[in-house]
Amino acid sequence: MKFVAIDFIIFFGYALLVTGVALYVSRTKKGIKKSSKEYFLADKSLPWWAVGASLIAANISAEQFIGVSGSGYAIGLAMASYEWTAAVALIVIAKYFLPIFLQKNIYTMPQFLEQRFDNRVRTVLAVFWILLYIFVYLTSVAYLGALFLQTVFGIELIYGILLLSAFAALYSIYGGLQAVAWTDVIQVVFLIGGGILTTILALHHFSGGADLFSGLSMLIEKVPEKFHMIIEKGSLMIPDGKGGLKDAWMDLPGLSVLIGGLWIGHFAYWGCNQYVTQKALAAKSLKEAQKGLIFAGYLKVLMPMIVVIPGIIAFALNADLAKSDEAYPWLLQNFVPAGFRGAAAAALVAAIVSSLGSMVNSTATIFTMDIYKPFINPKVEDSKLVFVGRLSGLAALCMAVLTAKPLLGDLDQAFQYIQEYTGFTTPAIFAIFIFGLFWKRTTPNSVLWAAILSIPLSLVFKILMPGLPFMNRWVVVFIILAVVIISMSLFESSEDDPKGIRIDRELFYTSNKFNMSAVGILTILAILYTVFW
Numbered sequence: 001m002k003f004v005a006i007d008f009i010i011f012f013g014y015a016l017l018v019t020g021v022a023l024y025v026s027r028t029k030k031g032i033k034k035s036s037k038e039y040f041l042a043d044k045s046l047p048w049w050a051v052g053a054s055l056i057a058a059n060i061s062a063e064q065f066i067g068v069s070g071s072g073y074a075i076g077l078a079m080a081s082y083e084w085t086a087a088v089a090l091i092v093i094a095k096y097f098l099p100i101f102l103q104k105n106i107y108t109m110p111q112f113l114e115q116r117f118d119n120r121v122r123t124v125l126a127v128f129w130i131l132l133y134i135f136v137y138l139t140s141v142a143y144l145g146a147l148f149l150q151t152v153f154g155i156e157l158i159y160g161i162l163l164l165s166a167f168a169a170l171y172s173i174y175g176g177l178q179a180v181a182w183t184d185v186i187q188v189v190f191l192i193g194g195g196i197l198t199t200i201l202a203l204h205h206f207s208g209g210a211d212l213f214s215g216l217s218m219l220i221e222k223v224p225e226k227f228h229m230i231i232e233k234g235s236l237m238i239p240d241g242k243g244g245l246k247d248a249w250m251d252l253p254g255l256s257v258l259i260g261g262l263w264i265g266h267f268a269y270w271g272c273n274q275y276v277t278q279k280a281l282a283a284k285s286l287k288e289a290q291k292g293l294i295f296a297g298y299l300k301v302l303m304p305m306i307v308v309i310p311g312i313i314a315f316a317l318n319a320d321l322a323k324s325d326e327a328y329p330w331l332l333q334n335f336v337p338a339g340f341r342g343a344a345a346a347a348l349v350a351a352i353v354s355s356l357g358s359m360v361n362s363t364a365t366i367f368t369m370d371i372y373k374p375f376i377n378p379k380v381e382d383s384k385l386v387f388v389g390r391l392s393g394l395a396a397l398c399m400a401v402l403t404a405k406p407l408l409g410d411l412d413q414a415f416q417y418i419q420e421y422t423g424f425t426t427p428a429i430f431a432i433f434i435f436g437l438f439w440k441r442t443t444p445n446s447v448l449w450a451a452i453l454s455i456p457l458s459l460v461f462k463i464l465m466p467g468l469p470f471m472n473r474w475v476v477v478f479i480i481l482a483v484v485i486i487s488m489s490l491f492e493s494s495e496d497d498p499k500g501i502r503i504d505r506e507l508f509y510t511s512n513k514f515n516m517s518a519v520g521i522l523t524i525l526a527i528l529y530t531v532f533w
Contacts, residue, residue: 003338003341003342004338004339006338006339006342007338007339007341007342007345008342009342010342010343010346011342011345011349014190014342014346014349014350015167015346015349017186018183018186018187018350018353019170019171021182021183021186022170022172022174022179022182022183023171023174023175023179025178025179025182025183026171026174026176026179034176034383034386035383035386036107036368036369036382036386036389038176038178039177039178039385039389040107040176040177040278040361040364040365040368040369041107041177041278041281041282042176042177042178042181042282043178043282044281044282044284045178045282045284046181046282046288046292047283047284047288048283048287048288048289048290048291048292049185049292049295050182050184050185050292051181051279051280051283051288051291051292051293051295051296052292052293052294052295052296052299053184053187053188053295054180054181054184054185054188054279054358055276055279055280055293055296056188056299056300057184057185057187057191057351057354057355057358058184058276058354058355058358059276059355060188060306060351060355061141061145061352061355061356064303064307064351065144065148065191065347065348065351066145066147066148066325066329066348067140067144067325068082068307068311069307069308069311069327070311070323070324070326070327071251071311071324072226072307072309072310072311072312072315072327073311073315073319073321073324073327074238074248074311075226075236075238075248075251075252076223076225076227076228076236076308076312076315077226077227077228077229077304077308077309077312077532078228078229078230078231078248078252078257079252079308079311080229080303080304080308080528081252081257081262082262083300083301083307083308084300084304084525084528084529085257085258085262085263086266086269086270086297086300087297087300087301087521087525088297088521088522088525089263089266089267089270089271090270090293090294090296090297090300091293091297091518091521091522092267092271093270093293094289094290094293094514095290095508095510095514095518096437096508097272097433097437098280098286098289098293099286099507100437100501100503101277101280101281102280102289103507106281107281107365108126108278108365108366108369109125109272109273109274109366110122110123110125110126110129110274110369110370111369111370113125113447115499116436116437116499116500116501117436117442117443117444117448117499118444119374120444120448121444121448122370123370123371123375124451124452125429125432125451126366126367126371127371128429128451129274129363130366130367130371130396132422132425133274133275133359133362133363133366133396134363134396134399134400135399135400135403135407136421136422137275137355137359138356138360138396138397138399138400138404139400139403139404139407141352141356141359142161142164142165142356142400142401142404143157143161143404143405144325144352145161145164145348145349145352145356146158146159146160146161146163146404147160147325147326148160148328148348149163149164151326151329151330151333157405161404162401164349164352164353164356165356165397165400165401167349168352168353168356168360168397169360169393169394169397171183172356172357172358172361172393173360173364173390173393173394173397174390176361176386176389177279177282177365180354180361181279181282183354183357184354184357184358186350187350187353187354188299188354190343190346190347190350191306191348191350191351191354192299192302192306192347193343193347194343194344194345194346194347194348194350195307195347196305196306197336197340197343197344197347198306198328198332198336198347199305199306199310199313200212201335201337201340202310202313202314202331202335202336203215203309203313205317205335206218206219206222206313206317216309219309219313223312223315223316226312226315226316227312228532228533229257229529229532229533230254230255230257230258230533231248231249231252231253231254232249232254233247233249233254234247234249236248236249238324239324250467250469250470251469252469252471253469253471253472256469256471256472256475257471260471260472260474261469261470261471261472261473261474261478262471264426264430264474264475265423265426265471265474268426268427268430268433269422269426272430272433273429274362274365274366275358275359275361275362275363278358278361278362278365279292279358280292280293290510290514291513291514294514294517294518294521297517297521298517298520298521301521301524301525310327310328310331311327313331314327314328314330314331315327319331328348332345332348356397360393360396360397361389361393363392363393364388364389364390367388367389367392367396368385368388368392372385372392373385423458423470423471423474424454424455424458424459425454426474427454427457427458427474427475427477427478428450428451428454428477428481430478431447431450431478431481431482431485432447432450432451432485435447435482435486436501437501438501440496440497440500440501440502441489441490441493441495441496441497441500442485442489442497442500443489443492443497445488445492446484446485446486446487446488446489446492447485449484449485449488450484450485453480453484454477454481457477457480457481458473458477461473461476461477
């Protein structure tokens with residue numbers, strides 16, 4: 001991809017803008033040190049639009065632009081289920097999860113688990129999340145982003161990983177969540193604007209100059225097999241990353257996508273995941289947080305146009321790719337003209353560094369508040385927590401840089417790697433939170449055993465039942481863990497747990513605007529699934 005002067009101006013202008021805004025919002029008065037509340041929760045000052053933008057900027061990254069587009073190339077529109085059903089999950093989480101979390105006045109999700117259960121549960125889940133963020137999330141985002149830089153600019157993979165990580169570190173480690181959240185507002189404008197621009201230009205080329213909707217119609221006519229939301233078993237074979245083929249049903253197992261394991265993944269990710277919920281915890285109020293999640297829900301409805309359709313266009317254009325994950329960079333390289341490339345490249349880099357920044361900040365928050373403060377230095381001064389947060393964030397990023405290529409270098413669809421290996425803990429995380437939130441009898445021992453059993457059970461089913469799709473495995477493991485939690489809780493006590501949450505129905509009240517906005521999302525999705533069933 002060759003840049004002309006305007007491309008360089010746009011791209012470097014974006015980088016300077018993000019860095020400048022981050023440093024500006026991170027400033028403190030002379031002689032005043034940043035507090036832990038400012039660093040880890042942005043001083044609980046975020047309005048709804050910043051919450052929603054930051055949620056999407058943290059979520060939409062290289063694994064969507066590169067990974068989901070790659071899966072769109074291999075599988076088709078069915079990949080949109082990850083985005084569209086997430087919008088529904090956001091509604092449920094905003095109405096039923098957030099009121100409880102914000103009422104508890106917490107910094108981290110493990111901290112909530114200590115309030116509801118005990119310190120053992122908090123510590124086990126804190127370690128789970130730190131390992132997950134470093135060796136799955138951070139590594140995958142850094143690797144896929146570097147793959148883009150390598151394909152488009154010819155930058156060697158390791159240098160691309162270092163460059164992206166350094167950019168993210170430049171503002172996120174110093175400024176904390178305040179810098180991450182406010183720059184995410186800029187990042188989301190670039191990633192959505194640049195992403196839509198890439199799709200429009202690619203469709204324009206594919207259709208011979210037709211308008212957007214005519215181009216989409218021509219695309220559907222050219223590759224109708226790529227426009228089915230529900231994949232039947234044996235109907236589509238895709239590369240397995242090892243030189244052979246596998247059934248696409250293994251990644252998106254038919255109706256199970258709508259009524260099965262994907263919901264477990266959504267609720268665990270959007271409702272119990274530190275680097276996502278931390279944005280809502282930093283909102284000005286519950287209402288602002290809820291409006292932010294609804295805003296994010298509408299953006300999720302739009303996302304397949306940005307991250308799935310480009311992969312289908314590459315397939316329709318007969319792209320000759322070594323890996324499916326090369327689909328999006330291939331489009332940028334071949335069909336985005338000079339003058340627009342700076343915006344397109346800025347969009348993808350915005351997605352990458354915003355996610356890296358959010359993950360680094362959340363990893364640092366969990367380590368500092370759930371490991372360092374309780375176990376290493378209980379009497380630590382507040383200002384020292386900020387220093388520890390910065391140091392631990394830098395350490396997490398360094399570990400991800402060193403392990404990114406060895407872990408992901410041989411994969412065809414890295415997005416499926418993320419779903420597969422986060423899924424080893426996903427059933428336990430969802431089970432622990434859903435029972436902890438809504439069943440007062442749940443005991444600490446029962447959820448501790450659920451956390452301990454999750455990975456071994458997932459490995460057993462993966463090895464002994466290789467033909468079981470990972471989404472269906474999530475359901476099976478969740479059911480087993482639910483039985484463990486219920487049985488142990490009933491055996492241990494005939495009364496409610498002393499830390500059980502007393503729920504008042506008024507806590508779940510939402511405004512008419514919220515309810516109407518939720519109905520709007522559900523209506524749009526009902527139409528889309530009806531059309532593309």
